[in-house]
Amino acid sequence: xxxxxEEIFQDKIDREIRIEPRDWMPEKYRQTLIRxxxxxxxxxxxxxxxxxxxxxxxxxxxxxxILLAKVQDEAGHGLYLYSAAETLGISRDEMYEQLHSGxxxxxxxxxxxTLSWADMGAIGWLVDGAAIMNQVPLCxxxxxxxxxxxxxxxxxxSFHQRQGFEILLTLSKGTQAQRDMAQDALNRWWxxxxxxxxxxxxxxxxxxxSMRWKIKRFTNDELRQKFVDICAEQVKILGLTLxxxxxxxxEATGHYDFGVINWDEFWQVVSxxxxxxxxxxxxxxxAWNEGAWVREAATAYAAKRAARQAxxxx
Amino acid sequence: xxxxxxxISTTDFxxxxxxxxxIMGHRNSEWCGHGPVLExxxxxxxxxxxxxxxxxxxxQYAARLMGEGHTEDSLAYLRDERAFRNCLxxxxxxxxxxxxxxxxxxFSTYQYFLFQQLQHNSDAELAGIAAKSLKEVTYHLRxxxxxxxxxGDGTEESRQRxxxxxxxxxxxxxxxYTPVAYESxxxxxxxxxxxxxxxxxxxxxxxxxxxxxxxxxxxxxxxTGIHTEHLGYILAEMQFLQRAYxxxxx
Amino acid sequence: xxxxxxxxxxxxxxxxxxxxADITANGHHKHEWPLWEVFIRSxxxxxxxxxxxxxxxxxxxxxxxxxxVYTRRMEGISIWVVESKYIxxxxxxxAASLYDPANDKAYRHPTFYDLPDSLTHI
Numbered sequence: 001x002x003x004x005x006e007e008i009f010q011d012k013i014d015r016e017i018r019i020e021p022r023d024w025m026p027e028k029y030r031q032t033l034i035r036x037x038x039x040x041x042x043x044x045x046x047x048x049x050x051x052x053x054x055x056x057x058x059x060x061x062x063x064x065x066i067l068l069a070k071v072q073d074e075a076g077h078g079l080y081l082y083s084a085a086e087t088l089g090i091s092r093d094e095m096y097e098q099l100h101s102g103x104x105x106x107x108x109x110x111x112x113x114t115l116s117w118a119d120m121g122a123i124g125w126l127v128d129g130a131a132i133m134n135q136v137p138l139c140x141x142x143x144x145x146x147x148x149x150x151x152x153x154x155x156x157x158s159f160h161q162r163q164g165f166e167i168l169l170t171l172s173k174g175t176q177a178q179r180d181m182a183q184d185a186l187n188r189w190w191x192x193x194x195x196x197x198x199x200x201x202x203x204x205x206x207x208x209x210s211m212r213w214k215i216k217r218f219t220n221d222e223l224r225q226k227f228v229d230i231c232a233e234q235v236k237i238l239g240l241t242l243x244x245x246x247x248x249x250x251e252a253t254g255h256y257d258f259g260v261i262n263w264d265e266f267w268q269v270v271s272x273x274x275x276x277x278x279x280x281x282x283x284x285x286x287a288w289n290e291g292a293w294v295r296e297a298a299t300a301y302a303a304k305r306a307a308r309q310a311x312x313x314x
Numbered sequence: 315x316x317x318x319x320x321x322i323s324t325t326d327f328x329x330x331x332x333x334x335x336x337i338m339g340h341r342n343s344e345w346c347g348h349g350p351v352l353e354x355x356x357x358x359x360x361x362x363x364x365x366x367x368x369x370x371x372x373x374q375y376a377a378r379l380m381g382e383g384h385t386e387d388s389l390a391y392l393r394d395e396r397a398f399r400n401c402l403x404x405x406x407x408x409x410x411x412x413x414x415x416x417x418x419x420x421f422s423t424y425q426y427f428l429f430q431q432l433q434h435n436s437d438a439e440l441a442g443i444a445a446k447s448l449k450e451v452t453y454h455l456r457x458x459x460x461x462x463x464x465x466g467d468g469t470e471e472s473r474q475r476x477x478x479x480x481x482x483x484x485x486x487x488x489x490x491y492t493p494v495a496y497e498s499x500x501x502x503x504x505x506x507x508x509x510x511x512x513x514x515x516x517x518x519x520x521x522x523x524x525x526x527x528x529x530x531x532x533x534x535x536x537x538t539g540i541h542t543e544h545l546g547y548i549l550a551e552m553q554f555l556q557r558a559y560x561x562x563x564x
Numbered sequence: 565x566x567x568x569x570x571x572x573x574x575x576x577x578x579x580x581x582x583x584x585a586d587i588t589a590n591g592h593h594k595h596e597w598p599l600w601e602v603f604i605r606s607x608x609x610x611x612x613x614x615x616x617x618x619x620x621x622x623x624x625x626x627x628x629x630x631x632x633v634y635t636r637r638m639e640g641i642s643i644w645v646v647e648s649k650y651i652x653x654x655x656x657x658x659a660a661s662l663y664d665p666a667n668d669k670a671y672r673h674p675t676f677y678d679l680p681d682s683l684t685h686i
Contacts (some may be wrong), residue, residue, distance in 0.1 A: 020656070022653060022655065022656050023656045024656070024657075045352070048346065048347035049347050052346050052347035052348075055343050055344075055346055056340060056343065056344060056548075056551050056552060057551055057552065057554055057555060058555075059391075059555035059556060059562075059564035060386075060387040060390075060391065060556075060564050061336075061366065061369065061370050061373070061386050061387055061390055062370075063564055064343075064366060065363060065366050065367065065370070068343050068346060068359060068362060068363055068366065069359075069363055071346050071347060071359070072346060072355075072356055072359035072360070072363070072636075073636075075346075075347070075352055075355050075356045075359070076356060076633055076636065078352060079352050079353070079356070079618060079633060080616055082352070083616050083617045083618065086599065086617070091596055092352075092596065092619065093595065093596045117555055117564070148616075149616070152615075152616070156637070167564075170563060170564060171564075173563075174562055174563055174564075175559065175562055177559060177562075178559070178562055283347070283348065286348075287347070287348040287349065287350070290350070290410070291349065291350025291351055291411070292350075293469065293471045293472060293475070294350035294351070294354075294411045294465075294472070295350060295351055295595065295597065295621075296468070296469055296471075296472075296595070297464060297465050297468030297469045297471070297472030298464050298468065298597065298621035298622075298625065299595070299597065299621050300468045300469045300472075301463070301464040301465075301467050301468040301621070301622075302621040302622035302625075304467060305622065306622070351597070351619065352619075353618055353619060353620065353625075353629040353632070353633060354629075356629075356632050356633055357628065357629065357632040360632050360636070456628075457628060460624065460625070460628075464621075
C-alpha cells in the first residue's frame with residue numbers, strides 16, 4: 001500500500017533525517033515551528049535590553065567590550081533564528097508585528113529588571129546557562145534550518161556563560177559590598193531562571209507530539225533537573241548560596257531536590273504583568289517605529305541606484 | 315626638563331586619541347538593541363567595539379609611559395571632565411540615525427587621514443596602534459559614507475534629516491583638523507589632513523546630492539578639556555561603579 | 565477551529581494563556597528589505613559555503629551586513645551574496661528520479677576495482 005505523505009514524513013523523522021524547507025510537512029508541524037522559532041528569536045532580541053542597560057555603565061574597559069560583544073551576539077542569534085523561521089513562509093516583519101502587538105511571547109525572564117552590575121554575572125551564569133541547556137538538544141532538532149541556526153548559536157554562546165560566571169567569581173572574591181551585590185543578584189535571578197524551562201511536564205500535555213516530531217528531545221522537567229544539579233555544585237565555587245532552603249542532595253534519586261516554583265508569578269509575568277514587560281516592548285516598538293524612515297530611505301536609494309545603473313547600461 | 319615635557323606631550327596626545335575613541339565608542343554603543351534594523355544594530359555595535367578596542371590600546375600605552383600605577387581603567391574611569399581631551403563632536407548626543415552616521419563619517423574621515431600618517435610615526439608603538447586601527451577605520455569610513463549618501467539621496471524625509479544633522483554637526487568639524495600644541499607628537503601634517511578631509515567630505519556630500527556648508531564659526535575646546543555639557547553626563551554614567559566603590563576589582 | 569500543539573520551550577510558553585501568536589504567514593511583506601543568501605569562503609582553497617541569510621536594501625549593503633553578521637569571529641575571507649529570489653532549486657518530490665539512478669553506478673567509485681596489493685602509486 002502507498003504510504004501517505006504524513007507517514008513518509010514521520011518515517012524520515014524516525015530515521016533522524018532532517019526536514020528541509022521544501023519538503024512536505026504537516027501544517028501543524030510548520031505552525032509549531034514558526035511559533036517556537038519566532039518566540040525564540042524574540043527572546044534573543046528582547047534579551048538584549050536588560051543587559052544593554054549596563055553597557056554604558058560597565059565597570060572597566062574589558063568588561064565593557066565583553067558585554068557589548070555579548071549583547072551584539074544576541075542580535076546575531078535573533079537574526080539567525082528569524083532567518084530560520086523565514087524558510088517556513090513567514091516574513092520577519094510579520095514576526096515583528098506579532099511581537100510589537102503583544103500577540104507573540106518571549107522568554108519571561110527578560111521582564112525582570114537589571115539592578116546592579118552583579119546582574120550581568122547572574123544573567124550570564126544562570127539565564128544563559130538555562131538557555132544553553134535548552135539549546136544544545138535543539139542542535140539536533142528535526143527541522144534543518146532551525147538545527148543549523150542552533151549550532152551556530154551554541155558555538156557563539158559558549159563564552160556568554162563563562163563571562164557571567166567570571167563576573168560573579170570576581171565579585172565573590174571582592175569586598176563585602178561586592179559579595180552582597182552578587183548574592184542579591186542570585187537571590188533575584190535564581191527562581192526566574194529555573195522557571196525558564198517552562199511548566200511542569202504534567203501540565204504540558206502536548207509535549208508528546210513535539211517529542212514525536214523530534215522538535216523537542218527532552219521534557220521541561222528533565223532539563224530543569226539537570227540545570228539545578230549543575231548549578232547546585234557550581235555555586236559552591238562562588239561561596240554563595242542559591243535562595244532555596246529546600247535545595248539538598250537526594251542520595252536515592254541521585255539528584256538535588258528543590259523547592260516549589262511559584263507558578264502564579266510565572267504566568268503573571270508571561271501574561272504581561274512582570275516588572276518590565278511594558279518597558280521592554282515599548283523599547284522595541286520605539287526602535288522599530290523610529291527606524292522606519294531609515295529603512296524606507298535605503299529602499300528608495302537602492303531603487304534609484306538600480307535605475308541609474310540600468311540607464312547607464314542601456 | 316626637555317625629556318619630561320616631551321613625555322607630557324606624548325601622553326597628552328595618546329590620551330587625546332584614546333578619549334576620542336572611547337567617547338565615540340560609548341556613544342555608538344548606546345545604539346545596541348535600539349537600531350533601525352537588526353543588521354544595522356549589529357553593524358554599529360561592531361564599530362563601537364572597534365572604537366573601544368582602539369581606546370584600550372592607546373590608554374594602555376599611555377599608562378605604561380605614565381607609570382605610577384596608572385592603568386587603562388584608571389585613565390578612562392578616574393579622570394574628570396576637564397582632563398578629557400576628546401574632540402567635542404564625539405560627545406554630542408546621538409540624535410537620530412542621520413546624526414549618528416554623519417558624525418561617524420566626519421570622525422572616521424579625520425581618523426583615516428590622521429592614522430595614515432601616524433602609522434609612520436617615529437614612535438613604533440604609536441605607529442603600530444595606528445596601523446591596526448587604520449584597517450578598522452577604513453571600514454567605518456566606507457560604511458558611514460554609504461549611509462550619508464543613502465540618506466541624502468533617499469527619501470524627502472531622510473534628506474531633511476541629514477540636512478538637519480549637517481547643520482547641527484558642521485560647527486564641530488573644524489576642531490578635528492585644527493591642532494593644539496601636543497599634537498606635534500603625531501608628526502602629522504595637519505594642513506594636508508585638513509585639505510584631504512575637506513575634499514573627501516565635499517565628494518561624499520555631492521554624491522549624497524548635498525552641498526558643502528560654508529566654513530563659518532567652528533567650536534573648539536575639547537582637545538584642551540573645555541567640553542560641552544554632555545561629557546559630564548557620559549562620565550557620570552560610565553564612571554559610576556569605579557567612583558562608588560573605590561579600589562574594587564571588577 | 566484553531567488548534568495548535570502546545571509545547572513549552574525556551575522562549576515558548578505556547579498559547580494556553582493570554583492568546584496565541586496568529587500564524588497567518590502570508591509571506592512577503594511589502595516594505596521589507598529583500599532577503600539575501602550568504603556564502604562564505606572560510607579559508608583560501610575552500611569552496612564558498614552557504615551560511616545563512618539576511619536582509620539588505622541592495623547588494624553592497626548585503627555584503628557589508630554579511631561581513632558584520634557572519635564574520636564576527638574570523639569565519640571568512642571572501643563573501644558571496646545572492647538575492648534569495650534568484651535561487652532555483654530542485655523539487656524534493658522529484659528526488660527519486662533525480663538522485664536514485666546514481667545508486668547503481670558503483671563503478672564510478674575507486675573501491676569498485678579489485679587490484680593486487682602489490683600494485684602501488686595508483
